Amino acid sequence: MILGGPMNKYVIATSSTSDLPAEYLKEHNIPFISYTYTIDDKVYIDDCTEESRKFLMASMRAGKQPNTSQITEYAYYEFLKEILEAGNDVLFVDMTRALSSSINNAERAIKSLSEEFPDRKISLLDSYCVTGGLALFLKQLVKRHEEGWDYDQVVEWGNAHKFxxxxxxxxxxxxxxxxxxxxxxxxxxxxxxxxxxxxxxxxxxxxxxxxxxxxxxxxxxxxxxxxxxxxxxxxxxxxxxxxxxxxxxxxxxxxxxxxxxxxxxxxxxxxxxxxxxxxxxxxxxxxxxxxxxxxxxxxxxxx
Structure with missing residues (x-):
């Protein structure tokens, strides 16, 4: 997992549904949690690489029907806990809840973690976006983070501009x-x-x-x-x-x-x-x- 460096008092994290390339996420120190999909009873991870995207499209052109799965509460919990244990506050930005109920699992995980880490800031920002919209929104949050905005300023900006x-x-x-x-x-x-x-x-x-x-x-x-x-x-x-x-x-x-x-x-x-x-x-x-x-x-x- 990619975690915040010395300059970061907080980390912006997301899911694979931003569709941002893995290279960008790594360069900007953005941890992401992966959704999974199934083809012919085999589970694949959305790792944000071009290879995964090409594989899926080739499979669909061959007539395969993929099925996507929610991210579990436990998976969110473990993902976010690792960031907190590394000494970072965390702002988790996810796709619109209207397209996936996974975000409800994220909310429950964050509630549990807030009780375990009462002195830390951990927030869920529902972007009301997906794919490219989420990518653009996330880039603007990251830009402000890298410019030195504090946690509350970035959260406030995100809620004010996500629509x-x-x-x-x-x-x-x-x-x-x-x-x-x-x-x-x-x-x-x-x-x-x-x-x-x-x-x-x-x-x-x-x-x-x-x-x-x-x-x-x-x-x-x-x-x-x-x-x-x-x-x-x-x-x-x-x-x-x-x-x-x-x-x-x-x-x-x-x-x-x-x-x-x-x-x-x-x-x-x-x-x-x-x-x-x-x-x-x-x-x-x-x-x-x-x-x-x-x-x-x-x-x-x-x-």
Whole structure:
């Protein structure tokens, strides 16, 4: 496990659902706890490496259906206790509770640890984000930590700004949502026949909400870009835009180019491309595309 060095009075930790590369997490001294997924009764660990992400996508393209598992209370307890025992306070930042009840296990573990370490600070920050949105949010927390902000300042900033990180997704194949129990057989079949691509948004609730359905991949990707006009914030040099793909790198590059053509004010912005991790990837399948960025505020499109 990566633990805080001498300059750190506290550690920011997270789970593998930020989809940040293992190299970044190591460089910035961010411990992470891994989710697991199962294929053909064999359990695999999401270790935040490109190899794991490529393996999952290759398996899904071969017709395998992965299943993800919650992180247990005991696993959270052991993970966080090690950080505390090393002399650090800890801020644990996780994916939105609307997509996984694992965070409830984290809360119970933190309650127990707070009683064991009464003089230490240990907090759970529900980001109401996932994958690229969580990655961007986490990077901003880490930036402030490395600039010397104290624990309470970072927690306060996180709670004040977490709803400003925008997620827009496109799912390529509705059959993956059906297999994962998130869509009926009839809806998936009809959507596949008509080549319907749902566009998905995360409002303040942290839930996945379909805000539009478009026929055809090319039109759907253009529509995803156009929709960003509703909530994207003005360009600032310390922010980043993330494009997340599931085994569709060339499409992600084209998507980035089209985004810049549509929004030329972002031509000098840092627009990075990242491969989707196994946790969300298990439910949406190959050729998924997403864009996450700092926004003015999330839209009220709850359904």
């Amino acid at each position: 400003e990180y925008i997620h827009r997704f496109m799912v390529e194949d509705l059959q993956w949502l059906r297999r994962g129990g998130r869509l009926s057989n009839a809806s998936a079949l009809l959507g596949t026949i008509l080549s319907i691509k749902p566009l998905i948004y995360i409002p303040d609730s942290g839930k996945l909400v379909s805000f539009k359905q478009v026929r055809g991949r090319k039109k759907a990707l253009h529509s995803l870009i156009d929709s960003c006009a509703d909530d994207i914030a003005d360009y600032t040099k310390d922010e980043e835009i993330l494009i997340i793909h599931a085994d569709a790198y060339e499409d992600a590059v084209a998507f980035r180019n089209d985004f810049i053509k549509t929004y030329p004010q972002f031509k000098d912005a840092k627009i990075s491309i990242m491969q989707l991790g196994p946790v969300i990837g298990s439910h949406v399948g190959p050729d998924f595309m997403a864009i996450t960025y700092h926004g003015k505020h999330r839209l009220n499109i709850e359904k």
